[in-house]
Every structure is written in structure tokens, then in C-alpha cells.
Amino acid sequence: MADEDDDIILSELDDEELVQQMHDDLYDGLKDEIEEAVGILLERGWTPYEVLTQALVSGMTIVGNDFRDGILFVPEVLLAANAMKAGMSILKPLLAETGAPRMGKMVIGTVKGDIHDIGKNLVAMMMEGAGFEIVDLGINNPVETYLEAIEREGADILGMSALLTTTMPYMKVVIDTMKEQGLRDKYIVLVGGAPLNEEFGRAIGADAYCRDAAVAVETAKSLIARRHNQTV
Amino acid sequence: MTAPAPLRLLACGALAREVLALIAANGWSHMALRCLPADLHLRPERIPAAVARAVAEIRAETPAAQIFVLYADCGTGGQLQRTCAELGVEMLDGPHCYAFFDGNAAFADRAEGEFDAFYLTDFLTRHFDAFVWRAMGLDRHPELRDMMFGHYRRLIYLAQTEDPALDRQAEAAAQRLGLAYERRFTGYGDLAAALAAKG
Numbered sequence: 458m459a460d461e462d463d464d465i466i467l468s469e470l471d472d473e474e475l476v477q478q479m480h481d482d483l484y485d486g487l488k489d490e491i492e493e494a495v496g497i498l499l500e501r502g503w504t505p506y507e508v509l510t511q512a513l514v515s516g517m518t519i520v521g522n523d524f525r526d527g528i529l530f531v532p533e534v535l536l537a538a539n540a541m542k543a544g545m546s547i548l549k550p551l552l553a554e555t556g557a558p559r560m561g562k563m564v565i566g567t568v569k570g571d572i573h574d575i576g577k578n579l580v581a582m583m584m585e586g587a588g589f590e591i592v593d594l595g596i597n598n599p600v601e602t603y604l605e606a607i608e609r610e611g612a613d614i615l616g617m618s619a620l621l622t623t624t625m626p627y628m629k630v631v632i633d634t635m636k637e638q639g640l641r642d643k644y645i646v647l648v649g650g651a652p653l654n655e656e657f658g659r660a661i662g663a664d665a666y667c668r669d670a671a672v673a674v675e676t677a678k679s680l681i682a683r684r685h686n687q688t689v
Numbered sequence: 690m691t692a693p694a695p696l697r698l699l700a701c702g703a704l705a706r707e708v709l710a711l712i713a714a715n716g717w718s719h720m721a722l723r724c725l726p727a728d729l730h731l732r733p734e735r736i737p738a739a740v741a742r743a744v745a746e747i748r749a750e751t752p753a754a755q756i757f758v759l760y761a762d763c764g765t766g767g768q769l770q771r772t773c774a775e776l777g778v779e780m781l782d783g784p785h786c787y788a789f790f791d792g793n794a795a796f797a798d799r800a801e802g803e804f805d806a807f808y809l810t811d812f813l814t815r816h817f818d819a820f821v822w823r824a825m826g827l828d829r830h831p832e833l834r835d836m837m838f839g840h841y842r843r844l845i846y847l848a849q850t851e852d853p854a855l856d857r858q859a860e861a862a863a864q865r866l867g868l869a870y871e872r873r874f875t876g877y878g879d880l881a882a883a884l885a886a887k888g
Contacts, residue, residue: 527732532826535833570804572840596840597804622762622784623800651733652766 467494472501476512483516484523486536488543495544505551506558513544514586521583521671531575538579545586558588561681564606565616566594568627573620576650576670580616583670584677589614600631607644613684614677617663619650629661636662645680647673693719696887697747699740699778700759702727703786703812707849707877708759708884717888723747727812731824733764737772744776757887759880761785781883786810789879790847805842807868811849814859822865834866843869849877 467490470478475494482490491513498508520537523529529537565581567574574596581591592610594602607615615635619625628648635641641662648663658666664680667673700708702724712720725743729736744756758773758780773780783789787808788796813820818828827834844866846859856872863870 527735530731530824530826531837532830532833535826535836536830570801572805574840575837621804622764622766623797624804651764652762654766654768657766 468497472498472503479512480516480519483513483537483540484520484533486533486540488540491540491544492547495547499547499551504557505548505555509545509548509552509557509586513541513548514583517541517583517586518671521579521669525669525671534579535575538582541586542582545582559590560588560678561613562590562592562610563614563616563677564592564594564603564610564612565618566598566603566606567596568617568619568624568631569597569599570627571619571621571624572596573650574618576620577616577618579670580618580649580667580673583674584616587674587678589677600627600634603631604634604638604640607640612644613681614645614647616647616649616673618648620652622652625650625653625657626661628663632662645677645684647676647680649673693717693888694755695751695753696720697751697754697756698722698759698884699743699747699756700724701729701763701786703730703810704759704880706812707880711877711881711884715885715888717884720884720887727816727820728824730763730820734768736760736763736765737768740769741772741776744778757883759883761789781880783879786880787847789883790849790875790877791873792875792878803845805840806845806871807838807841807843807866809844809846809859809862811852811855814846814855814862817858817862821862838866838868841866841868843871846870846872847875848872849875 465478467475467478475497479491479494495508498512517537520529520534524534563584565577567577581593585591592606592612594606603615617628617631619628632641632646646663647665647667648658649667653666655666665676667676696719698708698720700722705722705724708722723743725739729739740758740760747754747756756778758778760769761781761783762769763785769780781789783793787810790810822828825837844863859872860870
């Protein structure tokens with residue numbers, strides 16, 4: 458007997474049901490279904506920004522929360538991220554055309570000596586979903602690469618990631634070099650990665666340690682808003 | 690000469706075979722081993738609480754027992770060290786078992802040249818399917834392999850024992866992950882020294 462879910466025809470769902478279904482499909486990492494549903498909502502007159510925030514970002518937030526709570530594991534999160542990325546690739550060019558809100562610009566990368574980028578990629582994706590422009594430097598970044606990129610890009614935020622206890626001290630090297638060059642106060646510095654904690658973030662002079670992608674987004678928004686308030 | 694005081698070893702399950710081998714080889718009859726599930730490594734943040742519970746249970750059973758925690762930091766970001774300090778028990782030095790099998794100092798010296806290496810131990814080679822392949826979802830979603838391992842270049846099998854069958858298994862694991870293969874015999878490294886100090 459066919460599974461009941463096999464019979465769902467996305468285009469026959471009303472908006473509310475379709476968004477709920479998209480949350481379920483993101484959770485299950487169903488890329489094709491997400492692409493189809495994004496197309497349906499756009500055809501129904503949703504703005505790209507509404508689709509992004511109400512369907513994709515909110516769905517991915519559920520995934521992130523369940524990962525944090527130990528209900529989901531890395532493979533499921535990666536599949537969900539792939540599905541979200543597929544939806545975002547449809548929306549990205551449209552977002553630029555329709556003038557979606559811009560929150561700021563972030564340069565992000567994994568530190569020197571570290572090749573781990575799953576968490577960093579999730580943060581980059583969720584930040585992009587929240588309206589930040591992202592310049593992703595990839596893995597194994599020396600201090601010079603970070604500093605050159607934040608200056609060149611006119612970034613608001615520098616994000617650094619590390620998975621290894623042996624590589625996380627390099628974040629302090631970057632922050633200390635920013636201080637030496639008089640650059641530290643120009644940028645918000647966010648750090649993250651499995652072995653880090655708030656105490657470490659404070660000790661190395663970062664503005665904040667972000668435990669996961671959702672926290673990174675909220676922290677970035679609040680620090681950007683605070684900065685705007687200070688300059689007005 | 691007085692017999693050494695009884696010592697309870699609280700270890701990661703991934704070390705059980707190696708610890709028992711060392712106890713047997715050295716006749717450390719005053720040591721008794723208790724293990725926690727090795728799959729705690731899939732959620733390292735849960736290790737400190739699990740260790741604290743087990744220490745409390747051991748103390749309830751044998752209040753006078755000395756306890757030695759056979760975990761390194763293991764991705765807990767220093768939390769396990771803090772927990773052990775609060776509990777007043779010793780633990781192993783080092784970031785993880787790859788490092789203390791290789792020797793923490795030697796591993797740190799090599800870190801810069803090996804940051805693109807994925808490591809296996811005897812345990813992980815034996816249980817590659819359970820702790821790597823299936824745990825990472827690669828049995829269900831082989832397309833995730835390159836997202837997870839695409840930046841690695843080689844797999845280094847840190848061998849605790851001379852076992853040609855494990856060598857072949859580790860090499861096959863490297864092939865499945867699409868990585869070049871190297872084997873390095875480490876023996877029991879700093880684990881042996883740490884236990885010998887209690888011997």
C-alpha cells in the first residue's frame with residue numbers, strides 16, 4: 458500500500474499547509490520538493506523574501522534546534538542544508554532584484570590548520586538567509602587572508618570557526634593582529650566551533666561566541682543594531 | 690612491600706581492549722575497568738555529565754576507591770577537565786585518543802603537517818562501519834561523503850597492535866572515504882605511560 462505521504466500534491470495545498478509541508482520536507486532533506494514548493498509560492502505572489510524567511514529559514518531553525526537538542530545528527534542537518542541551499546539558489550537572484558533588506562556584510566572562514574567547515578557553512582547559509590551578505594573564505598585561513606578580506610570587502614563582521622582544540626587558539630592570533638593594526642574596533646568579531654565556549658570567546662577578545670547557526674544570526678543582528686544605534 | 694591501592698579506571702569504551710591488554714601484560718591486578726559507551730563521542734558535550742554520574746556510582750559502591758578517568762578532552766572544550774577537577778579525579782592529558790596513542794608531544798609537533806589527515810585507531814578500524822560510515826549517514830546518503838571528507842587528503846591508521854588484518858581493513862576504509870592511506874604504528878603511547886605511573 459502506498460504511503461499516505463506519497464500522495465501529497467504540493468500545488469493543491471493552501472499556503473499555510475504548503476509552508477508546513479516545506480518545514481517537514483526541509484527536515485527530511487527533500488531537495489526536489491523544496492525547489493518545487495518555492496516555485497509554487499512565488500507563482501502565488503509571495504515575495505522572495507517571504508518565501509526565504511517564512512518557509513526556508515524558519516524550517517531550518519527547527520532543524521537547528523533539533524540538532525542542538527540531540528534529536529537530529531550531522532547527516533540529517535547536512536541533507537536539510539542541501540535542500541535549503543537548493544531553495545535559496547532559486548531565490549537569491551530574485552532577492553537582489555526585489556530589494557530584500559540588507560543586514561550587513563560578513564567575512565567568514567575556518568582558521569589556519571583546520572579543514573572543518575560543516576558548521577561554518579551552516580552559519581554562512583543561515584546568515585545569508587537572514588539578509589547578510591556573505592564572503593566565505595573557506596578553510597585553513599591565515600591571519601593575512603582574514604585581514605585582507607575584511608578590509609577589501611568593507612565587512613561589518615568577521616566570523617571565525619575552528620573544530621580542533623589545537624586550532625582554536627589561532628583565533629586569538631587574528632584578533633591580536635587586528636588590535637596591533639588598529640582594526641579591531643572597526644569590526645564585530647564572532648567565533649564558533651564545537652570545542653569553544655563563551656569563556657574562550659571572552660578570553661580571546663571576540664565580541665561573542667556563537668554556539669550554533671541560529672545564535673550566530675541573532676547575535677549578529679543584535680550587535681549590528683547596537684552599532685547602528687551608537688553611530689546615529 | 691605493600692600492594693598498590695585499588696584503582697578504578699573509568700574509560701571510554703573505545704579504549705576497553707587496549708586498557709585490558711595493558712592490565713594483563715603488566716599484571717596490574719589492583720586495577721579494575723569500567724567503561725562508558727564509546728558512542729558518547731557522537732555528542733561529546735554529554736561526556737562530562739556521564740563521567741560525573743559514573744564517578745558518583747563508583748564512589749557509592751566503593752567509597753575508598755581511587756578513580757582515574759581514561760578520557761582526554763575528547764571535544765568537550767575543557768569541560769571534562771573542569772568536571773574532573775571538581776570531582777577531584779585525575780584524567781588523561783591530551784586532546785583525544787589519536788594524540789595520546791601517538792604521544793601528545795609528537796602529535797602536536799606533527800599537527801601542522803597533518804591537518805588534512807583523518808585518523809583511525811585499532812578500535813575505529815574494527816568498528817569503522819558503526820562509528821564512521823553509519824554514524825555519518827554514509828550508508829544511507831553516500832552523496833554526503835564529499836561534504837564531510839572532501840577537504841581531507843589522507844587517512845592515517847594509528848595502529849596500537851601489529852595486525853595485518855586490521856591494516857587491510859583500515860586501507861579499505863581509506864578507499865571508501867576516497868583518501869590516501871598511511872599506517873603508523875604507535876603502540877599504546879601515552880596511555881601506557883599514564884597507567885604505568887599507577888602500576
